[in-house]
Amino acid sequence: MPLFPQDLEARIGFAPVRAQIATLALCELGRRGVLESAFSTDPRAIAQRLDLLHEFKELLMFHPEFPREGYLDFTPNLKVLLSSQERFTPGELVALHDSLVTIEAIVAFFAQDGCEYPALRELTSTALVPEGVCRQIERLVDQNGVVRDSASPALQKIRRAIYDRQGQISRIMAQLLRQGQQQGLIDESAQIQMRDGKPVLPVPAGSKRQFQALELGRSATGQTVYLQPYEALEAQNEIANLQHQESEEIARILSEFTDTLRPHHEALKGCYALLGQVDTLRAKALFALQVGGSRPILADEPTLHLRSATHPLLVQALATQGKKPVPLDLNLDGEERILVISGPNAGGKSVALKTAATAVYMAQCGFLPLAGENSEISVFQDIFVDIGDAQSMESDLSTYSSHLLAMRYFTEHAGARSLCLIDELGSGTEPTAGGAIAETVLENLARSHCLGIVTTHFANLKHCAEQTEGLVNGAMRFDTRNLRPLYSLDQGMPGSSFPFEIARKMGLPREFIARAEALAGREYISLERQLHEAANQKKLWSQRRQEADALYAQVATLKANLDKAMAELAEQRRQIVRQAKDEASRIVRESNRVVERTIREIRESAADREKTKAARGALQEFQSALLKQPVDEGAPEVTSKQASVPGDALAGGDFVRIVGTTSTGQIVSATPKRAVVAIGQVMTTVPIDRLERISGAEFRKTDRSQRQQSSLAVDSLRQRRLNFHSDFDVRGMRGEEALQEVQDHIDDALMVGVQHLRILHGKGDGILRARIRELLRSLPTVESFADESEQLGGAGVTIVKLR
Incomplete structure (x- = not known):
């Protein structure tokens, strides 16, 4: 079975929460909907339920005018339509009218143009209230459930006759009352009264025989009789x-109207099914607003990333004291699958366990869990829980035996899509044996690749978590100075139970504590210390690995920039050479033309001295003009430093600068054409003609500056990487603000080396989504983008892949 044990809701503390939510429903349909919201393992159905609930929560926040009256369960009364011998009563017609008016208002609300709630609009689009039913009911009965005189001509005629006869009787009774009072037979203050729906005269018993009337009753004292005159009997x-x-005419009218509704029985059932769904969603959304529920992200792979998660009961309990609970953050995924939480008693271990279980269970039952919108929860096929005392008197099982039965069930059925939650694993028996069995169970669960949370006080389980793949320690933080729990989870560190410290705080005699420490021995204290040292080393190496990754990314960026600069310089050089060759070709062509013309003129002048002299003078003027042409200012000036000087070749160990840049380094090895240069921690090959020799002092000065800049860059990058989240939310932002946030996030992603992003922009009317995608198309750093899968948000989330 997907849920273990059967009373899982009670074990994790959700049963009273469900009961509270049910009280927020406006009718029995909604209450039943809340109580029957079952655990689902269908990702698509879960996503649809959460989308509806998220939209309804926003609706309650921004649309207080949404219908709140007329919610009632009329479905039992619809059985009347299945029997031709039955008909609706006037009171039932009033109830039918009021509820159908509410259903029509709900459907109309979501059908209007520009509706911001697509999921709710789709839900209500199939409801069809039979046309004209409400108007017909209004024509037949009033709000008090009285059939109107105008319901039929026959009824109007009958009632007019009744009114005439009632007027006639009233006149007769008034005349007899006046006569009796004038004759002193009836008290002056007496009034006509009603007995069994008939008007009567209150007459003293002694005067009864003075009236020709039928006695219909007496007063309690017997002194007054109530008479109906014979004149009024007819x-x-x-x-x-x-x-x-x-009565017969009213029955005919009601039967006739009921007959017109019989063909619409299924349509009316659908209308009330919708009303029940809306009331259920309203109750759930109202509770989410009260306690802070949000729609999490549904992950494809087995994942449980909770952000700022709390338990509903704890929120409500602390609210009465004016306090707020400490939120829970935890991360379980393919690498760290099972979290082993340790710490002192009453430190929050069990609360953390129940909080995680309730968040997952609420999401898969169609409730908004108390966790941040950036929380990620995958759909689990099974949730196995062992929390609390499961002692069974009926089955003759001790607490420990019940725990063992649960562990056997977990190890037999847990898989990659299971969530196992175990409180105080291995407790309830002799510690050595219990700890050994618990460690075996934990290793088995790790091999099953399930996700889970385990709480414990056993040191061997903490040690197992440090050494076993897929397991990770977690500690409930504790203020060792003031000896009080902080109720905050520190994932990656084992916790301590602090038994001796708490014993001191509770006032146990010093000699008791000293004796206990001696009995525990050095091995106990040493093991605790070793666990903490191992965890600290693990955390340290994790930080160093992150720093190394950041440094590697920085170096890669610097190398890329250097390669780009060198490529630009090479292109520049090629352009200069090409321009020089073009200019030289032009000069040669022009020179040839002038020389040829000079030779021709000399030949034609038959060696005439004056003409020859003039031709030579023209040739010299052309040569002078060439020498006087200005050098192109766009071409870089080649100096003696930049030129490759024979006899002064660069060699290994020389300090050099790359021409046209501020980058300096030291030659590791050199050939006549190329040199391998060490620039900081990067080795790069540079053409010899792009290098210039510098002094050692100048190299050290620029190297220090480069090191400082690199250190600052690495620190900045490290901080950015730690704070960066690939998922970000722009819902609620204005257009320009959202576009700027997307641009900034992409820039940060490129800087920290993240290639994939998820933008949560919501569906709405699609304007914000369209503008964001227009921006993405214009960015050269974006390789592709697409909608998220339907179960994870569909068109409300855009997945971006960077180059």
Whole structure:
């Protein structure tokens, strides 16, 4: 079975929460919907339920005018339509009218143009209230459930006759009352009264015989009798007959109207099914607003990343004291699958366990868990829980035996899509044996690749978590100075139970504590110290690895920039050479033309001295003009430093600068054409003609500057990498603000070396999504982008891949 044990809701503390949410429903349909919201393992169905609930939460925040009246469960009354012998009563028609008006208002609200809630719009689009039903009910009955006189001509005629007879009786009774009072037979203050729906005269018992009337009753003292005069009997009998006709006509009208509704039985059932869904969503969303529930991201791979998660009961309990709970952050994925939490008693271990279990269970039951919107939860096929005392008197099982049965079930059924939550693993028996069995269970769960959380006090389980792949330690933080729990989880570090410190705080005698420490021995204290040292070393190496990754990324960036600069310089050089060759070709062509013309003129002048002299003079003027042409200012000036000087060749050990840059380094090896230069920690090959020799002092000065800049850059990059999140949310931002956030996030991603991003922009009317994608198309650093999968947000999330 996907849930273990059967009373899982009670074990994790969600049963009373579900009951609270049910009380927020407006009708029985909604209450039943909340109580019957079952655990699902279908990612698509879960995503759809959470989308509906998220939209309804926003609706309650921004649309207080949404219908809140007329929610009632009319489905039992619809059975009347299945029997031709039954009909609706006037009161039932009033209830039918009021609820159908509410359903029509709900459907109309989501059908209007520009609706911001696509999931809710789709949900309500299939509901069809039979046309004209509400108007027909209004024509037949009033709000008090009385059939109107105008319901039919026959009913109107009957009631007019009844009113006439009632007027006639009233006149007769008024006349007899006045006569009796004038004759002193009836008290002056007496009034006409009603007995069994009939008007009567209150007459003293002694005067009874003075009236020709039928006695209909006496007062409690017997001194007053109530008489109906014979003169009014005939009219009263006519009224009784008319009232019978009235009842028959009303029954005919109601039966006729009920018959018109019988073909719409299924449509009406659908309408009330929708009303129940809306009431259920309303109750859930209202609770989420009260306690801070949010829609998490549904992950494809087995994942449990909780951000600022809390338990609903704890939130409510602390709210009465004016306090807030310490939120829980934890990360479980393919590398760190099972979290082993240790720490002192009453430090929050069990609360963390129940908080994680409740968050996952609520999401898969269609409730918004109390966790940040950036939390990621995958869909689990199984949730196995062993929390609390499971002692069974009926089965003759001790607490420890019940725990062992649960462990056997977990190890037999846990898989990669299971979530196992175990409180105080191995407790309840002799510590050595219990710890050994617990370690075996933990190793087995690690091999099953399930995700899980285990709480313990056993040191061997902490040690197992440090050495076993897929396991990770976690500690509930503790203020050792004031000896009080901080209720905050520190993942990656084993916790301590602090038994001796707490014993001191509780006032146990010093000699008791000293004796206990002696009995525990050095091995216990040494093991605790070794665990903490191992965890500290692990954390240190993790930090150093992150620093190395950041430094590598920085060096790669510097190398890329250097390669780019050198490529630009090479291109520049090629352009200069090409321009020089073009200019030389032009000069040669022009020179040839002038020389040829000079020779021709000399030949034509037959060696005439004056003409020859003039031709030579023209040739010399052309040569002088060439020498006087200005040098192209765009071409770089080649100095003696930059030129390759024979006899002064660069060699290994020389300090050099790359021409046209501020980058300096030392030659490691050199050939006549190329040299291998060490620039900081990077080795690069540079053409000899692009290097210039510098002094050692100048090299040291620039090297220090480069080191300082590199250190600052690495620190900045390290900080950026630690704070960077590939998922970011722009919902609620204005257009320009959202576009700037996307641009900034892409820049940061390129800097820290992240290639994939997820932008949460919501669906809405699609304008924000379109503008973001237009920006992405214009960025050369973006390789591709697409919609997220439907179960993880669909068109409301854009996945971006950077180059």
